[in-house]
Amino acid sequence: MSIRERLSGNEAVATAMKQINPDVVAAYPITPSTEVVQYFSNFVANGTVDTEFIPVESEHSAMSACIGASSAGGRVMSATSSQGLALMFEMLYIASGLRLPLVLICANRALSAPLNIHNDHSDSMGVRDAGFIQLYCESNQEAYDNAIMAVKIAEQANLPVMVCYDGFITSHSIENIELLENEEVQKFVGKHEPHEYLLDESRNISIGPLDLQKDYFTHRIKIAEAMKAAKPIIKKVSEEYAKLTGRKYDLYEKYMLDDAEYGIVVLNSTAGTAKDVIDELRKQGIKAGLLKPRAFRPLPYEEIPNELKHLKALAIMDKSDSINGFCGPLFSEITASMYSQNVHVPTVNYIYGLGGYDVKADDIKEVYSNLQEIAQSKGNYEIKHYLGINYGGENDGI
């Protein structure tokens, strides 16, 4: 039986965590993920969950305590954003390096400086090589669903999972949502059965050794292989979830893409805006479509290019910038995937919405309109664009 509710993204995720009932949650408040921790503390205070909550003194300690609890044999979750995720950077690599199946909720927010509390993807993109599986969510419903699936994916892949959704846009907006019953979630995630853990009463183990060159290289390859092997795991867990809920998830979602001439690749909530624009453009006879990656880690590098190869022009939209003098991270990874699969489509990069700068339907329309020009341009076009903002160059004294 599903329960109909109206919840903010943060409340939906906190509800998922309540239903998962993890052994340990260690977290530190940071906008815009703070509410997750607040709601969850209430569950702890009222005995709704059995979880040991550790109100740590920093995000670095939050991830460290999660690692300690997970390596001890517990099912472990946490939540953070922005600077908090940046402070965890060192420990994220250790969580994945130790092959710990913990789940980290990330309400995406811009990184300093300048200080900004609003949404972009600089934080989770900044840790894209940390060895976390990364699942991106368009809506509150997706955030809820992915939080539940993340537990199972992590424990099967022996890798940590980060569930990313847009700060404020998703975290604080109230939407209609369908929830599972507590028992259904419990049954779906099942019992946590760690293989190698500190509190194993049948043997003593040592976790986190120093590796010399050859062992280090070998262990790092194992992590990379585990990430590759996570692809079928994500698909399988999503299929099981679809049987339970009727809500289907894959490594990515397509919208009007199969017969499209002009496509965009975009993450999270902006995909919702873009779908409305596509509906409107389709009525005008413009064949617009989109691809929304759900899994950015592992990168569906074989599948995605295949979905894009028929396009006349493609825009890859990045809500963060790599500051590499060229493009954003999604652009570099998707174009590299396309090249590796011998898919060659005129492709441009749009950096949009940094620091939560509003992305309107008209902005997305502008992207599709430019794509139509690019398709005609015979290769004479700019690769990198900043969307919806009047930037007057280096001397722009706004």
Added chain:
Amino acid sequence: MKKDISIGSNILRDGNSVEFKTGAWKSRYPSHSKEKCKNCMMCIPFCPEACIKQENNILTDIDLDYCKGCGVCAKVCPFNAIEMKDTHDSKKEVD
């Protein structure tokens, strides 16, 4: 039956560094005199290698496979029952 090979870099065995001998590090070795030794056991907790063995409160052996020749035992011994000798001489003794 639990696997002996870790999914990551975990070490699933307890205290297996016993397989890694550090005795070759030393340039001096402790020579223990049973006559002088009063089995006071001062040397045992001080030994950084924990390679001085005892049975029923009798010092039985200093395990040279692990001893790094630091000489701490010889200095803490109140009865001068441990003397540090050159490993060069040790080879002679073995020969």
Added chain:
Amino acid sequence: MQVGHRMCAGCGAPPIVNQVLRALKDEDNAVVSCATGCLEVSTCIYPYTSWRNVSFVHTAFECTSATLSGAERAYIALKRQGKLNKDKTTKFIAFGGDGGTLDIGLQSLSGAMERGHDITYVCYDNGAYMNTGTQRSSSTPHFADTTTSPAGKVTNGKMQKRKDLTEIMVRHNLPYVAQTALYGNLKDLYEKAEKAIYTNGPTYVSVLSPCPRGWGYPSDDLAIVSKLAVDTCFWPLYEIENGVYKITVKPAKKLPVEEFLKTQHRFKHLFKPENKWMIDEIQKEVDEKWNYLLMMEEKTANS
């Protein structure tokens, strides 16, 4: 610890660790967590571990307290759910050097102690970053020569006084805080370790850990250098149990601090005639601390 670890010959840390773990009851389990440092990189080199009869975890340099606090909470959660033997007890013990404790690990330590986890933190304090080659830490003694506070023409070693973490831990209102060393027959260390491990709640033990290489003394002088540190009151042995101070070793004859200083190369420059004021200064600091402890012992005795 098992034989086959790769600490330097004559290092003070292994006897400290062994004596602390001896205080663990045979029937109890333990999870040991280490900050990155000499002890960690020498005792757990894949595929070998020197940790025996305990489980061991290392994550990073500054967060061994947070890591252990997570393990301790998982223990509570799993035990409550009946996933662990209810008749078995597991203890949680962290080891960190002074760098991983007083400097980079201070925030994590303070947080874990304030939250009241049932863990024992043991700092093996050798007064510098020995693992990377004797760089100064906030625990380096005043005027000591290190590779980042060298005795030069303009400055004379570390120009700042040592941070007193033991007192900082006392101000965290912990049920048990102690300072000890490899002294005498190591009874002082054993008893303090036992009290720390078997006191409910967060406890802290600071142990002087001589380092032949970093301090510049012959490797066989471990016991002598430790003894002089105590007999000069450079390193007083005391404990604070629920706020009550007790000096556990009062030297029959308090020796001048130079008796300790002169055994080590790191203080060699202090013995130039023009630098006598530095020894006087150290003596003054030692006396102040010692008098403070005597005063606190008296003041808290009947509280």
